[in-house]
Amino acid sequence: MSTHADLRRRIRVQEILRDAAFERLHPRVPGGHEHGGRFVSAGSALSELLDIDRIDRAVASRVVHVHADVQPEVAEMLRHQLVLAPRSASRLVGIVLEGPDTEGGKRYIAGRGRGASGSYAWGVDGIFLSPYWVHPKGGPMLRDATETGHRSGWFAPTGSATELQSTVAHEFGHHVVSGFTAHDGMEPDMARQLLPTLLETLGGSDGSATPDLLDPSETVPTERLDQWVEANRDRLAELVSEYGASSFHELLAEIWAEYSTMGDEARPHINIIGRLMHELAEGKQP
Numbered sequence: 001m002s003t004h005a006d007l008r009r010r011i012r013v014q015e016i017l018r019d020a021a022f023e024r025l026h027p028r029v030p031g032g033h034e035h036g037g038r039f040v041s042a043g044s045a046l047s048e049l050l051d052i053d054r055i056d057r058a059v060a061s062r063v064v065h066v067h068a069d070v071q072p073e074v075a076e077m078l079r080h081q082l083v084l085a086p087r088s089a090s091r092l093v094g095i096v097l098e099g100p101d102t103e104g105g106k107r108y109i110a111g112r113g114r115g116a117s118g119s120y121a122w123g124v125d126g127i128f129l130s131p132y133w134v135h136p137k138g139g140p141m142l143r144d145a146t147e148t149g150h151r152s153g154w155f156a157p158t159g160s161a162t163e164l165q166s167t168v169a170h171e172f173g174h175h176v177v178s179g180f181t182a183h184d185g186m187e188p189d190m191a192r193q194l195l196p197t198l199l200e201t202l203g204g205s206d207g208s209a210t211p212d213l214l215d216p217s218e219t220v221p222t223e224r225l226d227q228w229v230e231a232n233r234d235r236l237a238e239l240v241s242e243y244g245a246s247s248f249h250e251l252l253a254e255i256w257a258e259y260s261t262m263g264d265e266a267r268p269h270i271n272i273i274g275r276l277m278h279e280l281a282e283g284k285q286p
């Protein structure tokens with residue numbers, strides 16, 4: 001029984017499959033030859049870009065495909081997230097930000113619209129950022145809009161992070177969440193670990209009203225979690241952010257954005273949930 005070799009082979013096959021899925025979504029990413037030197041992509045590029053010594057090779061080999069104009073800005077936040085959550089980072093397939101005139105950039109706009117500053121691809125484990133971040137006119141507009149969003153409470157606070165970096169932190173939050181729950185529902189065991197703290201900290205619920213959430217006997221569908229968010233919308237808009245109050249997954253991504261960027265400066269209730277999310281995705285601290 002050559003279990004180690006088998007395991008390595010299985011992992012490699014999984015990686016190839018995931019890379020293939022990523023490639024289907026963004027066919028021009030892997031390899032990264034045809035970009036006129038404007039992109040960093042694949043291979044050990046991430047480790048150079050991020051100046052990583054201690055993060056393992058699994059992380060360093062992820063695909064990074066980010067327009068040169070914003071590479072340092074994206075890299076700084078990505079590095080921060082990788083250091084904070086290395087296990088989640090090792091599952092990240094890549095991060096993509098193409099210019100608006102590229103095929104991939106056009107596909108992003110066609111698929112996600114002009115308003116989406118970034119998106120997370122569930123099942124592919126990749127982060128995509130809007131081409132408008134590097135558009136001569138669209139870029140400043142997008143930055144203005146997200147800044148207004150932060151000022152008005154539409155988005156959770158993210159300290160000294162730039163607007164683009166805040167978006168990276170938010171999308172990485174979806175990725176962290178994908179490490180402990182599926183997109184369409186949460187296993188009962190996981191629900192029992194997360195939801196009592198979440199509801200106690202944010203929901204103001206009396207436990208008896210939500211036994212299906214506090215002590216579920218079967219998978220909790222995301223629709224059910226969205227119902228809870230909807231029922232507590234005003235409170236969650238206040239305690240997390242207005243955008244976070246739009247769905248369960250956005251709520252967790254917003255909490256991660258604040259927790260991961262602000263550290264001890266994050267609001268206490270955000271810290272409690274952020275730490276729990278960290279533990280569920282990364283394992284208990286030794």
Ligand SMILES: [Zn+2]
Pocket residue numbers: 170171174249250253
């Ligand atoms: Zn989101």
